Amino acid sequence: MKFFTVTKILFFRLCFFLFLFPCLASAKPIVVLDAAHGGADSGVKVGSEIEKDWDLKFAQALEKALQGAGFEVVEIRKRDETITPDKRAEMINTAQGSAVLILHMDRDGFGSQKGPQLVVEPPTQGAETTEIPRWGAITPFQFRTSLKLARAIASRLGMEAQLSSLSDSRGSSGESLSPTSRLFCLPHESLRYLNSPAVVLTPLFLSSASDLKKFSSADAISEFATKVSLALADFLQ
Amino acid sequence: MKKNFNSKWFVGLAVATVLCLSILWRHYYSSPKVEKNRLAVHSPLFDPGDKTTSVLLKEVEMETGKMLNITASIHQSKVRANQMQQTVLAYLQGPRSGQVQVPVPEGTALNEFYFTPAGAAVVDLSVGQVKKESVGFYEEALFVRGLIDSLTGNFFEIKQVKVLVEGQDAPTIFGHYALGTSEVNGPAPAAPKGPDL
Numbered sequence: 001m002k003f004f005t006v007t008k009i010l011f012f013r014l015c016f017f018l019f020l021f022p023c024l025a026s027a028k029p030i031v032v033l034d035a036a037h038g039g040a041d042s043g044v045k046v047g048s049e050i051e052k053d054w055d056l057k058f059a060q061a062l063e064k065a066l067q068g069a070g071f072e073v074v075e076i077r078k079r080d081e082t083i084t085p086d087k088r089a090e091m092i093n094t095a096q097g098s099a100v101l102i103l104h105m106d107r108d109g110f111g112s113q114k115g116p117q118l119v120v121e122p123p124t125q126g127a128e129t130t131e132i133p134r135w136g137a138i139t140p141f142q143f144r145t146s147l148k149l150a151r152a153i154a155s156r157l158g159m160e161a162q163l164s165s166l167s168d169s170r171g172s173s174g175e176s177l178s179p180t181s182r183l184f185c186l187p188h189e190s191l192r193y194l195n196s197p198a199v200v201l202t203p204l205f206l207s208s209a210s211d212l213k214k215f216s217s218a219d220a221i222s223e224f225a226t227k228v229s230l231a232l233a234d235f236l237q
Numbered sequence: 238m239k240k241n242f243n244s245k246w247f248v249g250l251a252v253a254t255v256l257c258l259s260i261l262w263r264h265y266y267s268s269p270k271v272e273k274n275r276l277a278v279h280s281p282l283f284d285p286g287d288k289t290t291s292v293l294l295k296e297v298e299m300e301t302g303k304m305l306n307i308t309a310s311i312h313q314s315k316v317r318a319n320q321m322q323q324t325v326l327a328y329l330q331g332p333r334s335g336q337v338q339v340p341v342p343e344g345t346a347l348n349e350f351y352f353t354p355a356g357a358a359v360v361d362l363s364v365g366q367v368k369k370e371s372v373g374f375y376e377e378a379l380f381v382r383g384l385i386d387s388l389t390g391n392f393f394e395i396k397q398v399k400v401l402v403e404g405q406d407a408p409t410i411f412g413h414y415a416l417g418t419s420e421v422n423g424p425a426p427a428a429p430k431g432p433d434l
Binding site: 042043044045085104105106107108109110112113117119166179184186187188189190191192200202205206 | 297299300301302303304338340342370371372373374375376378379382408409412413414415416
């Protein structure tokens with residue numbers, strides 16, 4: 001009887017080391033990539049430059065770079081298709097990623113702005129007072145984690161790490177602000193219902209001739225993607 | 238006994254009638270006060286003899302892209318809500334050429350403005366004439382922040398700015414900047430608690 005008990009224990013231990021432990025050891029951090037817009041929703045347009053195409057181009061380059069750096073990548077939009085904002089949020093939240101990158105290009109009617117630009121969602125007022133946060137609320141912890149992710153990316157891309165003075169007071173309280181910073185704490189429709197650390201990354205402004213020139217080659221996009229993948233490695237360390 | 242019961246019944250009926258009348262009076266004579274506040278901004282925004290006063294509007298310096306405070310003139314109308322509406326109109330119809338311009342997408346117009354007794358300035362915008370693909374997140378953020386700052390910076394009574402699009406609650410105006418969660422004015426909340434990351 002005793003022999004069988006000991007054998008059983010040994011068997012389960014063996015199972016653990018042979019199957020479970022290697023699985024845990026090889027678990028890769030998940031990064032969710034979302035190329036914004038798509039299908040009927042073209043995003044912003046400047047001449048012949050269309051946002052949805054650039055979003056996809058950068059997402060594909062980032063997927064390659066992140067997989068090369070050892071991350072598991074979940075891509076929300078892989079081709080030119082329409083996905084509703086609710087469906088996107090559901091797909092992103094279901095993936096349970098360690099980090100979420102939403103890719104948007106931007107345009108500026110004044111022509112003075114250039115990329116890159118980062119946006120994090122401010123914390124929801126009162127979210128820290130409830131034990132179970134209500135649906136869609138951004139807790140202070142989630143805000144701070146997203147800000148940490150944004151700062152890791154800003155550092156690798158050579159951007160200012162301070163928040164922009166245009167930021168929302170809920171997130172910028174206690175922070176030193178800079179009028180020239182391109183890191184914003186503002187409510188963004190793409191970040192609203194996400195429950196993982198998430199940032200909106202804008203590599204370029206379609207209205208900036210120098211940005212378009214800078215990313216005219218695939219090599220430049222892939223170099224940018226490599227820097228972002230290094231930033232994610234810094235963040236998840 | 239029967240007489241007693243009748244008199245009690247009569248008193249009860251009288252009390253109930255008085256209560257009903259007072260409820261009806263409150264309903265018909267008190268509610269229009271709120272309505273008057275809302276309607277006040279529909280009347281002429283100022284009298285011809287009203288003096289002018291200056292307000293600060295948020296505008297963008299073209300060279301640097303920085304937000305600046307620019308002085309504009311409005312009339313000192315007797316109703317404060319009318320001054321607020323004049324400020325919103327001055328912001329929406331601000332300069333679109335020159336060194337300093339308003340960050341307002343062309344075609345944006347004001348449908349309605351009202352100020353509630355609770356301190357909320359409700360700005361109902363019409364954006365049917367604006368091409369959505371011509372407005373990105375940055376411009377949309379400048380526009381909304383500029384509108385909020387132009388109102389809250391000049392009128393201390395405004396505790397909250399609520400933006401409606403075509404009379405409806407909308408998630409965004411042009412598709413990026415999320416409305417509904419950010420248009421609150423007031424003292425900045427304490428720094429979020431949490432581990433030092």
